Amino acid sequence: MRPFLCLIALLGLTACAEPKWAPQDQVDAARYVAGPPYYITLYTVVNKSTGSGAHSAILVNASERVIFDPAGTWYHPKLPERNDVHFGMNDKALAFYIDYHTRKTYDTIEQKIYVSPEVAELVLRRVENYGAVGKAMCTNATSSVLTGVPGFESLRHTFSPKKLSREFGKLPGVTTRVITDDDDDNNHGILLVQHDGTPLE
Template structure:
């Protein structure tokens, strides 16, 4: 185990991996971006899996509590002009942005396993607070940071063990009572930023306003 961890650290250093230095985001910007989804309190685990090798590539966790966010540890879903991200938490996770998030990851080279479970409001809020206070996550630590949060939650009906592997974490999440699972495949451009570039928050806001007026 120690040798494996040493090898992982060596690969991380060799590839120049480090904690990302995202631009600072004000409390006001975070507050403005907050979005409360009217669905049930819920946890959604995303596991990105290589279509070529079947290996897990990334883990993230969407939390619907007093607001809906995605804990995207060491993630690359970033565009300061369109989305608000602070300490690896993506705020303002509207249905439109959630759709862009999944399509950002599902492409020719990867598919996304989506596991969802309704949880007590207290559990969702605990997860939200843990994610918001976790801080930026170094590269290669997406699964271990997410598993640490899940291991601290009350009300899941199962005990999580810390793991570095996305698919191992997905296997543990599958043991939560009531969890459902689906898999998203898309075969568009391998450039994952194409979906994000096409996202226009102003256009979405205008469409929502028009719908509300109607």
């Protein structure tokens, strides 16, 4: 009975998702193309004290580079968002994203795998079509996007950020780095300015 009630609670959280849909002109203006090689990067935020996973997201470098940050709290006013997909993810924006999540109480695990242009584009379409994600459903959404994609067949659907990270790390060719920082927990100013004080361009 208890697992059933938990499932009902999770479905309720999903229903609370708030759709966002930036206008097409903003998306077009922000579009960032990094070019080849093409890759998928899994980001996993881990609580330093408990070792538990706190968040999952994926950066997709395909015909353009975006980040799928399901149920995330990160944003930037110059980066348009459509249902948890943030456009315009140039190197500065990515650095802001990582720094926002990485602080004295949380580490960020970055796991990158190079893929074919076709696979990258498939994952891009999947994140764009996934829809808004409710709170506590980030890894459910992330694993759902990757499950069944060529080269990712071994990944299983999961709600656990750490489990998804472990399974992702077993894929052939994955490179992993753990990012640490001594930022205070209240580091939201990173959203608007760089460390040198200049705004995001």
